[in-house]
Amino acid sequence: MSNLKGIPLVTEVARARSGEKYLTPQGFTAIRDGMKAQAAAAFGPTVELKKPSWLRAKAPSGTGFQAVKALVKEHRLATVCEEAKCPNIGECWNAGTATIMLMGAVCTRACRFCSVDTGNPRGWLDQDEPQNAARTVELMKLKYIVLTSVNRDDLPDGGAGHYAACIRAIKERSPQTAVEALTPDFQGVLADVETVVASGLEVFAQNIETVRRLTHPVRDPRAGYDQTLRVLEHAKRHNPKVLTKSSLMLGLGETEEEIIQTLDDLRAVGVDIVTLGQYLRPTVNHLAIERFVTPEEFDRYRELALARGFLECVSGPLVRSSYRAEQALNRNNAGLDNRGTHGV
Numbered sequence: 287m288s289n290l291k292g293i294p295l296v297t298e299v300a301r302a303r304s305g306e307k308y309l310t311p312q313g314f315t316a317i318r319d320g321m322k323a324q325a326a327a328a329f330g331p332t333v334e335l336k337k338p339s340w341l342r343a344k345a346p347s348g349t350g351f352q353a354v355k356a357l358v359k360e361h362r363l364a365t366v367c368e369e370a371k372c373p374n375i376g377e378c379w380n381a382g383t384a385t386i387m388l389m390g391a392v393c394t395r396a397c398r399f400c401s402v403d404t405g406n407p408r409g410w411l412d413q414d415e416p417q418n419a420a421r422t423v424e425l426m427k428l429k430y431i432v433l434t435s436v437n438r439d440d441l442p443d444g445g446a447g448h449y450a451a452c453i454r455a456i457k458e459r460s461p462q463t464a465v466e467a468l469t470p471d472f473q474g475v476l477a478d479v480e481t482v483v484a485s486g487l488e489v490f491a492q493n494i495e496t497v498r499r500l501t502h503p504v505r506d507p508r509a510g511y512d513q514t515l516r517v518l519e520h521a522k523r524h525n526p527k528v529l530t531k532s533s534l535m536l537g538l539g540e541t542e543e544e545i546i547q548t549l550d551d552l553r554a555v556g557v558d559i560v561t562l563g564q565y566l567r568p569t570v571n572h573l574a575i576e577r578f579v580t581p582e583e584f585d586r587y588r589e590l591a592l593a594r595g596f597l598e599c600v601s602g603p604l605v606r607s608s609y610r611a612e613q614a615l616n617r618n619n620a621g622l623d624n625r626g627t628h629g630v
Contacts, residue, residue, distance in 0.1 A: 316405030350380035393436035395506035401568035420455035430612030446478035450485035497544035519555035533607035563605035581624035
């Protein structure tokens, strides 16, 4: 084990522990799970809340899950399902769907809610990824695919051109497949937003994540509440046929008034679809959970969103931005019944 500025550095042969620096196969350093231990210590001690019964998710298993896992490994794809420790991975992968994470598994930002590894890839990109992603979608016979990615502030266009290349490759092999792109904010560069929106996708998503007051420290300093709103507004203006979408985590200390204001702000810039889910702390180095939002509250927030003119609001404790994304326009909370979450 070597040292980098006094911080122990491990290789991927011996998997780094959460909060530890390691050397990636591509030769740059990253922090496992995105947040160093001292980052949590700076905010003082926290009380760990007991997880309620409605937040239990089944352990991933099954033939469908194994098949998707094999395809992802074979084609060297990073999935947000794995990297973000999504509780719905078993359900989605057994249904033959997956959210593919483009441009690697190391993010240039360090949001305090996210467990994706943090580092500076220094311009590295897998040039085979567009064709690998397209081939995987074709093999899985998907009708709907969500593409997301890490932030790549090290790239001149934030990775917008790579995003567009992946979408075009998928459409070339599987023209019947609907594509949703859950993108970074591209540092607010609207020309880069246009590159993605003009690539042939059906849904453009950029997550606002939390209410204005909590944007910092929840999100990385390079992200911004108004910046996300501008990105979403421009995407809709540049291509009105594309549906726009955003997501809000609850349980970080926001008030109901702030939730409603955020819904109003999203609707004011033309966002069509919004998702609401419970924030779950990925590691002890990340932000603590302030409260667990009840299934009844999620139902009420959904009604408040629909009353504001959203085409759909998918709302529930285990909802994530890409959860049952292909069902978002069925007008039935994507088939989710929060009444059945008690005692599960």
